[in-house]
Amino acid sequence: xxxxxxxxxxxxxxxxxxxxxxxxxxxxxxxxxxxxxxxxxxxxxxxxxxxxxxxxxxxxxxxxxxxxxxxxxxxxxxxxxxxxxxxxxxxxxxxxxxxxxxxxxxxxxxxxxxxxxxxxxxxxxxxxxxxxxxxxxxxxxxxxxxxxxxxxxxxxxxxxxxxxxxxxxxxxxxxxxxxxxxxxxxxxxxxxxxxxxxxxxxxxxxxxxxxxxxxxxxxxxxxxxxxxxxxxxxxxxxxxxxxxxxxxxxxxxxxxxxxxxxxxxxxxxxxxxxxxxxxxxxxxxxxxxxxxxxxxxxxxxxxxxxxxxxxxxxxxxxxxxxxxxxxxxxxxxxxxxxxxxxxxxxxxxxx
Amino acid sequence: xxxxxxxxxxxxxxxxxxxxxxxxxxxxxxxxxxxxxxxxxxxxxxxxxxxxxxxxxxxxxxxxxxxxxxxxxxxxxxxxxxxxxxxxxxxxxxxxxxxxxxxxxxxxxxxxxxxxxxxxxxxxxxxxxxxxxxxxxxxxxxxxxxxxxxxxxxxxxxxxxxxxxxxxxxxxxxxxxxxxxxxxxxxxxxxxxxxxxxxxxxxxxxxxxxxxxxxxxxxxxxxxxxxxxxxxxxxxxxxxxxxxxxxxxxxxxxxxxxxxxxxxxxxxxxxxxxxxxxxxxxxxxxxxxxxxxxxxxxxxxxxxxxxxxxxxxxxxxxxxxxxxxxxxxxxxxxxxxxxxxxxxxxxxxxxxxxxxxxxxxxxxxxxxxxxxxxxxxxxxxxxxxxxxxxxxxxxxxxxxxxxxxxxxxxxxxxxxxxxxxxxxxxxxxxxxxxxxxxxxxxxxxxxxxxxxxxxxxxxxxxxxxxxxxxxxxxxxxxxxxxxxxxxxxxxxxxxxxxxxxxxxxxxxxxxxxxxxxxxxxxxxxxxxxxxxxxxxxxxxxxxxxxxxxxxxxxxxxxxxxxxxxxxxxxxxxxx
Numbered sequence: 001x002x003x004x005x006x007x008x009x010x011x012x013x014x015x016x017x018x019x020x021x022x023x024x025x026x027x028x029x030x031x032x033x034x035x036x037x038x039x040x041x042x043x044x045x046x047x048x049x050x051x052x053x054x055x056x057x058x059x060x061x062x063x064x065x066x067x068x069x070x071x072x073x074x075x076x077x078x079x080x081x082x083x084x085x086x087x088x089x090x091x092x093x094x095x096x097x098x099x100x101x102x103x104x105x106x107x108x109x110x111x112x113x114x115x116x117x118x119x120x121x122x123x124x125x126x127x128x129x130x131x132x133x134x135x136x137x138x139x140x141x142x143x144x145x146x147x148x149x150x151x152x153x154x155x156x157x158x159x160x161x162x163x164x165x166x167x168x169x170x171x172x173x174x175x176x177x178x179x180x181x182x183x184x185x186x187x188x189x190x191x192x193x194x195x196x197x198x199x200x201x202x203x204x205x206x207x208x209x210x211x212x213x214x215x216x217x218x219x220x221x222x223x224x225x226x227x228x229x230x231x232x233x234x235x236x237x238x239x240x241x242x243x244x245x246x247x248x249x250x251x252x253x254x255x256x257x258x259x260x261x262x263x264x265x266x267x268x269x270x271x272x273x274x275x276x277x278x279x280x281x282x283x284x285x286x287x288x289x290x291x292x293x294x295x296x297x298x299x300x301x302x303x304x305x306x307x308x309x310x311x312x313x314x315x316x317x318x319x320x321x322x323x324x325x326x327x328x329x330x331x332x333x334x335x336x337x338x339x340x341x342x343x344x345x346x347x348x349x350x351x
Numbered sequence: 352x353x354x355x356x357x358x359x360x361x362x363x364x365x366x367x368x369x370x371x372x373x374x375x376x377x378x379x380x381x382x383x384x385x386x387x388x389x390x391x392x393x394x395x396x397x398x399x400x401x402x403x404x405x406x407x408x409x410x411x412x413x414x415x416x417x418x419x420x421x422x423x424x425x426x427x428x429x430x431x432x433x434x435x436x437x438x439x440x441x442x443x444x445x446x447x448x449x450x451x452x453x454x455x456x457x458x459x460x461x462x463x464x465x466x467x468x469x470x471x472x473x474x475x476x477x478x479x480x481x482x483x484x485x486x487x488x489x490x491x492x493x494x495x496x497x498x499x500x501x502x503x504x505x506x507x508x509x510x511x512x513x514x515x516x517x518x519x520x521x522x523x524x525x526x527x528x529x530x531x532x533x534x535x536x537x538x539x540x541x542x543x544x545x546x547x548x549x550x551x552x553x554x555x556x557x558x559x560x561x562x563x564x565x566x567x568x569x570x571x572x573x574x575x576x577x578x579x580x581x582x583x584x585x586x587x588x589x590x591x592x593x594x595x596x597x598x599x600x601x602x603x604x605x606x607x608x609x610x611x612x613x614x615x616x617x618x619x620x621x622x623x624x625x626x627x628x629x630x631x632x633x634x635x636x637x638x639x640x641x642x643x644x645x646x647x648x649x650x651x652x653x654x655x656x657x658x659x660x661x662x663x664x665x666x667x668x669x670x671x672x673x674x675x676x677x678x679x680x681x682x683x684x685x686x687x688x689x690x691x692x693x694x695x696x697x698x699x700x701x702x703x704x705x706x707x708x709x710x711x712x713x714x715x716x717x718x719x720x721x722x723x724x725x726x727x728x729x730x731x732x733x734x735x736x737x738x739x740x741x742x743x744x745x746x747x748x749x750x751x752x753x754x755x756x757x758x759x760x761x762x763x764x765x766x767x768x769x770x771x772x773x774x775x776x777x778x779x780x781x782x783x784x785x786x787x788x789x790x791x792x793x794x795x796x797x798x799x800x801x802x803x804x805x806x807x808x809x810x811x812x813x814x815x816x817x818x819x820x821x822x823x824x825x826x827x828x829x830x831x832x833x834x835x836x837x838x839x840x841x842x843x844x845x846x847x848x849x850x851x852x853x854x855x856x857x858x859x860x861x862x863x864x865x866x867x868x869x870x871x872x873x874x875x876x877x878x879x880x881x882x883x884x885x886x887x888x889x890x891x892x893x894x895x896x897x898x899x900x901x902x903x904x905x906x907x908x909x910x911x912x913x914x915x916x917x918x919x920x921x922x923x924x925x926x
Contacts, residue, residue: 066758093760094724119697119720154715180667184660188708199657206640206669214582 022057032222034065045074052079059085065221068092084109096120107137114147127151142168146178158185173243176202176209205242211235219253229257230269233276240280250276263298270294270303274310284314301330305337308344317348392736393771394786395811395823402803402822404439404470409457410817411446411485412752415565416578418558419507419535420447421750423728423796423816425488425866428803429500432519435903435918436464437801437870438473439812441820442486442504448562458483459504463519466920468804468824479523480513487557488866492541492550492841494528495598505536505554505866514598528599534587535560540863542621542630542841544607545650546890548910549594550841553632555616556587569753578751581637581671586615589634593650608652614639620863621842622677622686623889624659625707630842630889633661635672635690645707648890658708661688661701665711670696674798674865676732677858678741680716681776684846684856689718691727691745691865694761698722698730698745702776717778718743718770725765726750729798729865733809735825737833737876739855740772742781744788746795746813746865764792767813788813788823800862801870805920807832807901809874814867832901834880836873837918839906844887845873872903886913 022041029037041058048054055078062071068089075086084104091099096116103109103116110133117126130147137144145164152161165182168175179202186195212235218228233253239246254273261269270290277287287310295303304327311320324341331337389396399405410420424442431438438461445456461477462470474481484506494501499517504510509531513521525531530552537557541550558581569577589612592600604610614636624631624643632644632652640662645655656662663669671693680687685703692698697719702712713719725747735742747765754761769785770778782789788811797814804810804824811823836845839859848854857875861868875881880898887893888908896915903918 066760068758068760070759094720096720118714119723121714121717121719123715176663176667177665178667180660180663181665183657187658196657202667203640203657203662206663206667210582210638210669214580 022054029061030224032224034061038062038065038067038070042074049077052082055079056082056085059089063088063092066092088112091116094119105136107143110136111143118150123151123154142171142175146175149178149181153181153185158188161185162189174205174209174239174246176206179205201242205239208235208238208242212239224260226257226261226265226269229253229260230265230272233257233269233272237272237276237280247276247280251281258294266294266298267300267302270298271306274303274306278310284310299330301327301334301337304330305340308340312340312344312347315351317344317351320344321348389786390826391784391786392738392827393742393769393781393784394826395788396826397787397790397821398468398804398810398824399819399822402468402470402824404462404820404822405472406439406441406460406462406820408441408444408815408817408820409446410444412817413447414576415447416568416576417447417562417565418560418578418581418584419444419485419487419562421578421752421816422487422537423748423794423814423866424486425797425864425868426799426812426814426820427489427491427502427861427868428799428801428812428870429491429502429861429868431461431500431515431517431521432463433499433517434464434466435920436466436805437803438462438464438519439470439803439820440480440489440491440502441814442489442866443483444485445483447485456483459486461519464803466805468806468810468822470822473519476520478513478520479511480515480521482511482513482523484508484511487535487537488539489868490539490541490552490863491861491868491871494541494550494552494594496549496596501598503530503539503541503552503554505539507535507560509533510536510539510554524598529602530592530600532556532590536587536590537617538619538635538863538866540619540621540632540841542632543889544591544621544630544646545593546629546648547594547596548840548890548908549596551594551650552592552600553589553619553621554592555589555614555619555634557615557617557637558584558586560584569757574753575756577753577757581615586613586636586639588613589616589619603650607650608654609644611654612642612644614642617673618675618690618863618865620675620677620688622688622858623842623844624655624686624688624703624709626685626705628887628890628892631655633675633677633688635675637673638669638671638693640669641672641690655707659701660711661709664696664699665713668696670699673726673728674730674746675863676730676743677862678732679856680732680741680743680772682740682774682855683776684854686856686858687776689730689732689743691722691730694724694726694749696723698727712776716776717780721768721770721780721782724761725768727768728796729813729867731798731800731811731862731864731869733800733862733869734874734876735769735800735809735811736771737808738774739853739876740774742772743770743778744768744785744798744800744811746793746798748792748794748796748816752794762792764794766790766792767795767798786823786826793821794818797865797867799864799867799869801872802835802874807835807874809870833877834875834899834901835903836875836899836906837871837903838908839871839873839886840888840908841871842889843906843908844893845875846885846887846893847875847877847881848883849877850879850882888913 025037025040072089087102091112103113149161149164168178183195183198215232215235236246236250274287277283291307308320308323427440428437441460443457458481460474463473487505490503499515502513512525512528514524535557538555544551568579591604593603618635621630629646629648634642643655643661644652674691676689688701700713701709729746731744732741745768749763752763767789771781794816799812800809808825843859845857857873860871884898905916907914
C-alpha cells in the first residue's frame with residue numbers, strides 16, 4: 001500500500017460518533033458542516049475530557065478531514081484500544097519514528113508500520129515485520145505477498161519476486177506497484193518483451209488510476225454529492241478494460257449518483273449510466289429501463305430521445321417511433337427529433 | 352506541482368472546514384528539527400544582506416488564485432561580464448493578469464559580482480535582460496559561439512532569447528533566432544544534442560491556462576479559495592529547437608522524435624543517462640509520467656522511459672515532478688537522477704544501474720522519510736562539504752498558500768533540506784547542520800550552487816515565490832582549495848583518479864534545478880591533487896589531459912580539441 005492509498009483509508013474512515021451528546025454534531029457532519037461539527041465535539045470534549053468514546057470519535061473525525069495536528073493533540077488520553085489513532089496521526093505527519101510507538105495491530109496500522117520502516121530505511125525491522133505479518137495475516141495475503149516481493153526486489157532477487165507479483169496481479173489487476181514491478185523484473189530477465197508489454201499496460205493504466213484516485217477523494221470528502229459519485233462512475237468505467245470488476249463499481253457509483261441527484265443533475269448522469277449498461281454491461285434492457293425511469297423523474301426529453309435511439313438499434317421501431325412522437329410533443333419542431341422520426345418510419349416501412 | 356492530496360481538498364473540502372492559523376513554518380516531522388548548527392562542514396550563513404543582494408520576487412498574488420502565481424521563478428549563476436566570477440540573473444513575474452505592454456511591470460534583474468561575493472544591481476545597464484514578462488525560468492549558454500553568456504527566459508507568454516556581449520549588456524534576439532513561443536513554458540535547457548558543438552534548446556510546455564477565466568477551487572468562503580489542480584488543465588507539448596550554428600534555431604520537435612512529449616513539464620535536464628557519450632534528456636512532468644528521451648547521438652531521440660523505469664516511482668505511481676538534479680550520487684561513475692516532487696510523495700532518487708536501467712533507490716539511500724511532508728522544488732547535487740562526493744540540498748515550499756486550512760499539518764513556507772552523502776549513495780539527513788540555509792521556512796522554489804564569493808567552496812542561492820532571493824555563503828574555509836574547471840560545454844564529463852584509488856566522475860553544468868541554471872564549473876575537492884584527469888565532451892571520446900592545479904582552469908574546447916589555461920583569481924568587475 002502506498003502512502004496515497006493509506007491516506008485514502010484515512011479519508012474514507014467514517015467517524016464513530018455516538019450518543020445523544022453528539023447527535024447535533026453528527027447531523028452537522030452529515031450536512032457537510034464539518035468545521036461546526038468538529039467545534040461542537042471539541043466543546044463537548046472540553047466539558048467531558050474523560051469521555052473516551054467522544055475523544056475517539058473526535059480524533060477519527062479529525063483524521064478523516066486531514067486535521068492531523070488536531071488529531072494528535074486530542075489523541076492524548078485515548079483509551080488503550082484506540083491508541084493506534086495517535087499512531088495514524090503521527091504517520092500522516094510523517095513522524096514515523098514516533099508513529100511506530102503507537103500504531104496498533106489493525107491491518108491498516110500494520111501496513112502503516114511497514115511504510116514507516118521502509119521510509120526510515122530500517123529494513124531489518126521491516127523484514128522481521130513482514131515475517132510476522134505472514135504469520136498473522138497468512139502468507140497468501142496479497143499485501144503480505146507484495147511486501148515479500150518488495151523485499152526480494154530490494155535485495156536484487158527478481159526471480160523470487162516474479163511469482164509473487166504475478167499472484168498479486170492476478171488477484172488485483174489494478175495494483176500499479178505489482179504491474180510495474182513485475183514489468184521491471186521481467187525486463188531484467190530474458191522475458192524482456194513480456195516485461196515491456198506489462199510496462200506499456202502500466203503506462204496506459206496509470207492516468208486512469210490517477211483519475212480514480214481523484215474521484216475517490218471527492219466521494220470520501222463529499223459522499224452525498226451526485227457529481228462526485230458520477231465522476232467516480234466515470235473513473236471506474238474507464239478501468240473496465242483492465243478489470244472486469246470495474247463494471248460493477250461503475251454501475252454502483254452511477255446508481256448512487258442518481259439516488260443523490262437533484263432534478264437538474266439527473267439527465268447527464270442518467271445518460272452516462274445508460275451508456276454503461278448499453279456499451280459495457282451488455283444489458284440493453286437495463287439501459288432502457290433506466291432511461292425510462294429517469295425520464296419520468298426529470299421529464300427531460302433528451303432521455304426519451306436516447307431511449308428511442310437504443311430502441312431503433314434494437315429494431316424495435318414501433319416503440320422508438322412512440323418515444324420520438326412523444327418527444328416531439330415535448331419539443332415541437334425540433335429538427336433533430338423530426339429527422340430521427342423520419343428515419344424510424346423509413347425503417348419500419350422497409351421492414 | 353501536482354496537488355494530489357491537497358487537490359482533492361482544494362476542490363472538495365467545500366464540505367469541510369475549520370483550521371488554525373499557522374504559527375511557524377514546517378511542522379516537525381522526522382525530517383526537521385528546530386536547532387541549527389552554525390558551524391561545521393555543511394553549515395551555511397545567510398549572506399544576503401552582506402552581499403548587497405536585494406532581489407524581491409513579485410508573484411502578483413491575486414484573489415483569483417491564478418495558478419502561475421504559485422510557480423515562483425528561477426535564476427542563473429553566470430559570468431556575464433567575463434571577469435571570472437558568478438553574476439546573478441533573476442527572473443521576475445509581476446501583476447496578473449499581465450498586460451502585453453508591461454512598461455510599469457517589474458523586470459528581470461541582473462546583479463553583478465565584484466569578485467568577492469558582493470553584488471550590485473546592474474539591471475539598468477543590462478539592456479534587454481531587464482525584460483518584463485511574467486517570467487518562469489532561465490537557461491544559460493553561449494548560443495552563437497561568441498564566447499559570451501546568452502540567456503533564454505521562459506514566460507507565461509512569449510519567451511525571449513537574450514544575447515550577451517560579454518560586458519553584462521544583452522540584446523533581444525528572439526525574433527531573429529526563431530524563438531518566442533507564446534505558450535506557458537516552464538523549464539528550459541541548452542545542450543549539444545547533435546554533436547555539432549553548438550547548443551540546442553529544449554523547452555517544456557506546461558499548461559493551457561486562461562487568465563481571463565480562472566476556475567474556482569476550494570471552499571467558497573473568504574480566505575479559502577485555493578489554487579487549482581493541474582489536472583484541470585490540458586498539458587502542452589514540449590519543443591526542441593536545433594541550433595543552426597549561428598544562434599538561430601529551427602523547431603525540430605517532431606523530426607527529433609519528441610512529438611510525444613505532451614506532458615506538464617516543469618524541469619528538463621540533459622545528461623548522459625546510458626553512458627554512450629551523448630546527452631539524453633530527462634523531463635520532470637507535473638502529475639503525469641516523467642520522460643527519459645534517449646539520444647541516438649545525432650539529435651534524434653527514442654522514448655526510454657519504460658525501459659529505464661524513470662517515469663514513475665518504485666511503487667509504479669506518477670509523481671509531481673518539479674526540479675531535477677543529476678550526478679554520480681553513488682560513486683559508480685554513472686549519472687543518477689534526483690527528482691523533487693509534491694507532498695505525500697517523496698522526492699525520488701533514481702539510481703543508474705547501467706544499460707539504460709534505473710532503480711528507485713530513495714528509501715535505500717535514506718532519502719525517503721524527510722521529503723514526504725514538504726513540497727520539493729529546486730535541488731542541487733553538489734559536493735557541499737568538499738569531501739569528494741555529491742550531497743543533496745532541496746528547496747521546499749507548498750504551492751497552496753492556505754494549505755494549513757485544508758491540512759493542519761502542512762504550511763506554505765517550509766524548511767529546506769540537506770542530505771550528506773557518505774560516498775556510496777547513502778545519505779544522512781543533515782538539515783540541522785545546514786545553518787541558516789534550513790533555519791527558517793520559506794516558500795522555496797529555485798536552488799542553485801556555485802562559488803559566489805570566490806573562496807573555493809560552494810555557496811547556495813535560493814529563490815522564493817513572492818519573496819526575497821537568499822544567498823547562503825558556506826561557513827568556514829574549505830579543507831583544501833579545489834581544482835575548478837570552467838568553460839566546459841554543458842554535460843561534458845570529467846573523470847578524476849586519485850592516488851588512493853578513488854575515482855570520481857562529474858558532469859559540467861549548468862545544473863537546471865528548478866527553472867534555472869547553477870554554476871557550470873566542475874569543482875574537484877581533495878586533500879591530494881588527482882593523479883589523472885580525463886575529459887569527455889558530448890559526442891566525443893574520453894581524452895586524458897594534464898592535471899590542473901588548484902584554482903580556476905579554463906577549458907577551451909574547439910572542434911573537439913581541448914586546451915587548458917590556468918586563470919587568475921576573479922578580479923573586481925569593471926562595472
